[in-house]
Amino acid sequence: MxxxxxxxxxxxxxxxxxxxxxxxxxxxxxxxxxxxxxxxxMVSTDNITRxxxxxxxxxxxxxxxxxxxxx
Numbered sequence: 001m002x003x004x005x006x007x008x009x010x011x012x013x014x015x016x017x018x019x020x021x022x023x024x025x026x027x028x029x030x031x032x033x034x035x036x037x038x039x040x041x042m043v044s045t046d047n048i049t050r051x052x053x054x055x056x057x058x059x060x061x062x063x064x065x066x067x068x069x070x071x
Contacts, residue, residue, distance in 0.1 A: 002068055003063050003066070004064050004066055006061065009051065016054060028050065
């Protein structure tokens, strides 16, 4: 997978006061999106946009391109 998260997304959200319960209760992100963050899977650009808003950052602060050995 050529794109990875630069840091632990859920830990960063927790530091900003957004734990899993609050995220679900306020319907900020779905449980499946939270699970994708837990497992390192990529999410939609809409979710990256929402994440940038919550963390007050840019997409490049969250994502990093790591070329495959094939590349």
